[in-house]
Amino acid sequence: MRLPILAAIMLAAMATGAFAADSDTITIGMTTSQTGPLNVDSLGLQQGANMWRDDVNAAGGIAVGDKHYQVRFVTYDDQSQGSRVQQLYTRLVVQDKAQFLFGPYSSGLTATAAVISEQYGALMLTAGGAEPKTYELGNKYLYQVITPAGGYLKGAVEALQAHNPHAKVALVYSDDPFSKAVLAATSEQAKKAGLEIVMNESYAPSTTDFGPVINKIISSGADSFMGGGHYSDGATLARQLYEQKANLKWISILVAPGDDKFATLGPAALGVTTGSQWEPSESYKPEFGPTGPEFVKRYRAKFKSDPDYHAASGYAGGLILQHAIEQAGSIDQAKVAAALDAMDVMTFFGRVKFATDPQHHGLQVAHEMVLAQWLMNDGKLTRQVVWPKDAASAALLYPIPAH
Amino acid sequence: MATQQVSTRIDALPRTILHRPFFWIIALAIAAFVVAPTIGNDVQLRESLLLAAVYIILASNLNVMIGYAGYVNFGSIVFFGLGGYLCVWLVGRPGFPLAVAALAGGVVVSALALVFGFGVLRLRGAYFALATIGVNEGVQAFVMNFSPWGGAAGMYLSTELFAPLGGPRQALWTIYYLLVAVMGLSLYLSYGIKVSKFGLGLLAIGQNEDAAAVLGVPTRLYKALAYSATAFLPAIAGGLYYFKSAFIQPSDAFDLTFSTEAIAIVMLGGQGTIAGPAIGAFFYEELRGWLLTSDTFSHFQLVVAGALLLIIVLFLPRGLIGTAHARWPDLRRIIE
Numbered sequence: 117m118r119l120p121i122l123a124a125i126m127l128a129a130m131a132t133g134a135f136a137a138d139s140d141t142i143t144i145g146m147t148t149s150q151t152g153p154l155n156v157d158s159l160g161l162q163q164g165a166n167m168w169r170d171d172v173n174a175a176g177g178i179a180v181g182d183k184h185y186q187v188r189f190v191t192y193d194d195q196s197q198g199s200r201v202q203q204l205y206t207r208l209v210v211q212d213k214a215q216f217l218f219g220p221y222s223s224g225l226t227a228t229a230a231v232i233s234e235q236y237g238a239l240m241l242t243a244g245g246a247e248p249k250t251y252e253l254g255n256k257y258l259y260q261v262i263t264p265a266g267g268y269l270k271g272a273v274e275a276l277q278a279h280n281p282h283a284k285v286a287l288v289y290s291d292d293p294f295s296k297a298v299l300a301a302t303s304e305q306a307k308k309a310g311l312e313i314v315m316n317e318s319y320a321p322s323t324t325d326f327g328p329v330i331n332k333i334i335s336s337g338a339d340s341f342m343g344g345g346h347y348s349d350g351a352t353l354a355r356q357l358y359e360q361k362a363n364l365k366w367i368s369i370l371v372a373p374g375d376d377k378f379a380t381l382g383p384a385a386l387g388v389t390t391g392s393q394w395e396p397s398e399s400y401k402p403e404f405g406p407t408g409p410e411f412v413k414r415y416r417a418k419f420k421s422d423p424d425y426h427a428a429s430g431y432a433g434g435l436i437l438q439h440a441i442e443q444a445g446s447i448d449q450a451k452v453a454a455a456l457d458a459m460d461v462m463t464f465f466g467r468v469k470f471a472t473d474p475q476h477h478g479l480q481v482a483h484e485m486v487l488a489q490w491l492m493n494d495g496k497l498t499r500q501v502v503w504p505k506d507a508a509s510a511a512l513l514y515p516i517p518a519h
Numbered sequence: 520m521a522t523q524q525v526s527t528r529i530d531a532l533p534r535t536i537l538h539r540p541f542f543w544i545i546a547l548a549i550a551a552f553v554v555a556p557t558i559g560n561d562v563q564l565r566e567s568l569l570l571a572a573v574y575i576i577l578a579s580n581l582n583v584m585i586g587y588a589g590y591v592n593f594g595s596i597v598f599f600g601l602g603g604y605l606c607v608w609l610v611g612r613p614g615f616p617l618a619v620a621a622l623a624g625g626v627v628v629s630a631l632a633l634v635f636g637f638g639v640l641r642l643r644g645a646y647f648a649l650a651t652i653g654v655n656e657g658v659q660a661f662v663m664n665f666s667p668w669g670g671a672a673g674m675y676l677s678t679e680l681f682a683p684l685g686g687p688r689q690a691l692w693t694i695y696y697l698l699v700a701v702m703g704l705s706l707y708l709s710y711g712i713k714v715s716k717f718g719l720g721l722l723a724i725g726q727n728e729d730a731a732a733v734l735g736v737p738t739r740l741y742k743a744l745a746y747s748a749t750a751f752l753p754a755i756a757g758g759l760y761y762f763k764s765a766f767i768q769p770s771d772a773f774d775l776t777f778s779t780e781a782i783a784i785v786m787l788g789g790q791g792t793i794a795g796p797a798i799g800a801f802f803y804e805e806l807r808g809w810l811l812t813s814d815t816f817s818h819f820q821l822v823v824a825g826a827l828l829l830i831i832v833l834f835l836p837r838g839l840i841g842t843a844h845a846r847w848p849d850l851r852r853i854i855e
């Protein structure tokens with residue numbers, strides 16, 4: 117009578133013992149902006165990272181030698197506010213014992229979180245901060261997965277120069293850290309390319325009426341436009357440029373055209389270009405992880421929406437960390453850091469390599485952005501990669517047809 | 520003869536403060552802030568107490584304007600932000616030591632507040648509140664376009680600047696102790712003002728400004744002095760805080776949410792009392808921190824925080840300490 121019970125207990129003990137041996141986990145900590153103004157942009161990043169975690173765990177975990185580590189996330193809401201970020205990242209390291217960190221969304225929050233990563237020597241992969249300054253301050257534990265701000269409109273300048281070497285460009289952009297950093301670099305790139313800058317002006321991020329700005333663009337004699345900021349101002353700008361018949365031959369806008377909602381602008385969207393960290397139509401041959409089409413297909417099935425580049429970079433961040441751990445054959449911070457330093461790989465997200473000199477340590481140096489353009493395809497607006505030519509999925513439209 | 524009388528009166532002031540139990544209660548609270556996180560080297564507790572200390576500094580200083588003089592300063596965060604900017608810039612560019620930079624920030628901001636104060640404090644009621652928002656927005660617009668301070672992109676500090684304080688890990692402890700010191704000074708400043716003739720003048724202004732003027736209170740001077748005095752410590756706190764963050768940008772530094780939170784804290788704790796804003800700030804921060812990281816509440820932490828605020832405003836309109844004072848009048852002698 118007692119025997120079966122005893123046997124059951126022993127079995128249970130064995131089972132839990134066996135389970136304990138198998139249940140090694142890697143804890144990764146991060147904050148996301150579940151509330152506050154950065155909410156929309158942060159969501160894609162988080163969904164991408166979540167999808168990577170689920171993929172890894174479904175495949176049995178990260179292989180380190182003969183061990184397999186399951187991945188566990190600890191996530192807190194930073195409310196899009198810098199004041200919470202340091203408190204929460206400290207908690208992630210100290211209390212939740214996170215072995216690795218993912219960065220928050222936005223350049224500002226990343227800079228604030230970087231201090232904690234430095235303080236505890238915790239590796240942090242950042243897929244949401246493009247501003248390069250943070251990586252030029254002597255931080256030793258940060259690794260930037262995405263192209264720094266200077267790359268956002270580089271393709272636009274190159275493509276424009278190829279089609280019109282004497283273009284007159286108006287640079288008009290939102291007065292925020294990211295947009296200013298991008299446009300400062302764009303201005304240099306345009307000058308170097310021999311383009312003429314006829315206007316260089318910023319507007320308040322909350323601007324909703326661009327009438328006066330557009331009049332100024334028209335009277336400056338510009339035939340090309342580069343600028344914008346985030347979604348709402350960028351979309352409004354595109355619509356009003358169309359309505360006021362600015363008749364520009366070239367329009368490049370940051371961020372907003374990267375969102376599928378941009379198609380709702382109808383004819384105003386036609387021909388508008390944007391610099392993108394990643395586009396679903398990209399077809400790199402990854403050395404590991406999913407291919408672009410696989411990623412898109414599974415993301416759609418999981419979240420019932422198309423992945424944007426934030427989602428792709430969130431997934432890529434996980435993939436890079438996983439690869440580094442596997443290469444290192446250890447979860448020891450120093451060994452994983454060495455693997456990250458040595459890394460030069462191709463993923464579905466593109467090539468990834470980090471600067472290793474002390475002045476720029478962790479800065480992304482290999483990943484290339486592409487230029488995407490809204491084109492009419494069978495009576496439907498679609499976003500296609502048009503530059504660089506070897507990554508293009510459609511021919512570039514220049515000039516934008518007059519209306 | 521007259522001089523002697525004045526000097527004995529000045530001497531008498533600190534002695535009476537020292538004899539009050541509340542003076543020692545403040546000292547105990549500061550000691551608790553210093554000791555608690557060192558037990559078991561609790562970094563997590565330190566981070567949480569650090570934010571609480573910042574809120575206590577902001578609320579205690581704001582309380583002098585709101586609770587004593589009856590002037591609702593909506594833009595008090597401008598002191599904190601501007602102090603932060605000055606300190607980060609002085610540490611980053613000319614390479615000043617942190618303590619000097621933070622102190623310089625405090626002095627400059629306080630002087631600016633005195634100048635602004637004379638102008639802005641001619642206004643009363645809602646006009647004054649609007650003007651303080653204007654000051655904040657104006658300073659923010661200036662900083663956004665001021666390229667030596669990084670404009671809209673803000674300023675970044677290298678973590679190497681923590682080296683003189685013993686590296687990033689030790690530096691955060693040093694900054695914490697400095698902030699606790701500023702918190703202690705804020706509480707004593709707030710207390711000292713309240714029991715002084717100056718404080719009495721401010722309270723008179725709060726009751727009825729015209730009557731106070733008739734009775735010989737130099738209202739404009741007093742108000743401007745209060746405005747300036749309560750800018751000093753928040754500016755130093757801002758310097759320490761943004762040095763710790765190693766990053767400052769205009770949209771964070773001059774975020775009106777912080778100001779509004781400080782006003783809510785003063786109201787919650789009990790305006791005009793010294794313990795009220797401090798206790799309000801402490802519980803506000805601990806509650807928010809707990810809700811944010813709680814498994815159950817983290818998804819609707821703002822809803823819970825909002826509901827609690829509403830309950831307190833509805834049922835304890837005088838704030839925690841104000842209500843306690845009304846209920847147990849003897850408590851006034853212990854918790855002021």
